[in-house]
Amino acid sequence: MAEEKRPVIIYGGSFDPPHRGHTALAAAALSQLKPSVLYFVPGFHTPFKDLQPTPFAGRAALLRAALAEAGLAGRKELRISSFEADQKKVVYTCETVEHFRKLHPGAPLYFLMGSDCLAGFRRWRRPGFILKNARLLAGLRPGHAIGKSPGVPFTALAGRFPRADSTGIRAELFLGGRPAQLHRAVLDRIEKKALYLSRERTLLRKLLGHGRYAHSLYTTELALRLAPAAGVPQQKAALAALLHDCARDLGQAAQNRYCLKRAPRSALTGLMLEEAPVLAHAWAGASLAAEKFGVKDPEILEAIEQHATGAPGMGPLARLVYVSDMANEGRGFSEAGLVRKLAFKDLGAAFRAANYVKLVYAFSGGGWVHPLSVALWNSLQEKKKG
Secondary structure, eight states: OOGGGSOEEEEEEOOSSOOHHHHHHHHHHHHHHOOSEEEEEEOSSOTTOOSOOOOHHHHHHHHHHHHHHTTOTTOTTEEEOOHHHHTTSOOOHHHHHHHHHHHSTTSOEEEEEEGGGTTTGGGSSSHHHHHHHOEEEEEEBTTBOOOOOTTOOEEEEEEEOOOOOHHHHHHHHHTTOOOTTSOHHHHHHHHHHTTTTHHHHHHHHHHSOHHHHHHHHHHHHHHHHHHHHHTOOHHHHHHHHHHTTTTTTSOHHHHHHHHHHHOOTTTOOHHHHHHOGGGHHHHHHHHHHHHHSOOOOHHHHHHHHHTTTOOTTOOHHHHHHHHHHHHSTTOOSHHHHHHHHHHTTOHHHHHHHHHHHHHHHHHHTTOOOOHHHHHHHHHHHHHHHO
16 A cells, blocks of 8 residues: 555644553554554644643653554554644644645545544534545544544444543642542653652752641542633643642741731731731732742632632632632531532622531630621622622
8 A cells, every 4th residue: 555545643632641441542543544644633722621731742642652552562563743832822722734734645534533523523723624525533432432424424432442531631730639540650750850749849849847738639620620611721730739738737927927928918917916816827828829939829819718708809810729628528617517418509699608517616716707708608698699
């Protein structure tokens, strides 16, 4: 078969991280189509994903590790293309297909995907152009049967392929897990290069006692589960929740010093430091996150500084961390479970309930209540009236 008559396969995606589903699809495509080349094309930023991926060089290294463990290292047909990453912007599949069509004008061109992607294909940009210039090549994944897809012709790979849940894999990695869907070589490299919040978890362990660190993981776990309903990107939810108590185990003097760097005058009153000094850890945490962890995202810093008191006008991420801090599975009081259950049905109602529970707890104990917590309650009541 002449080289230009042999198929060319494009395999695009975030590959963040590459998993067993990716390598299994690639191996089957190589075996069944015998292409002249199969391009892995990691994106700079995938249109339908909410995350900013690990830099291309890091994902390419993870891909090479995965391919080696899958027995595909050294296959001359396999190449990792930097085409999309080099654009430094979102690149749509139609643009990628156009690029490789020009590169291989006489070859049958295929775009490789899991069956889970077929249902949404018509929402892709210029699907007609893609189908005119390349054929879809789909492998069956659990829960996503390959049947007749109206108006979407495709070639089906023989066989069944591993479940692919990149969002779940990243969530497990953010919590320090070792997902079974990843090759061991990929896991080892992730650990070596301190990817997927590994660096932040290592530093946080040095700042917090065992109990407080466990609470941070519980908060992160719930925030990750609720993030889609909150409309919050997965990575931002994980980082904000992980670091929300980063200053909690500092001595009070250190908390106050960090707090004074960030807390606005309207929030920082003598009463707070005299009557409820524990609240200083929230603003201190935002300062510490910026200085020690390098966090620059204002929404993450807002979520950290407002998780204890709340405040009127909180953004979606701040509200998410506020609820997750109060209602995670590590909390031992019954109200936490009730608010957590409510959160999976109505996150807005859970936010209001969390504010109510905090106020009742403070008032019932005869403690001082920060004005921001009361202002939050009042603002929520006004919205209900409106």
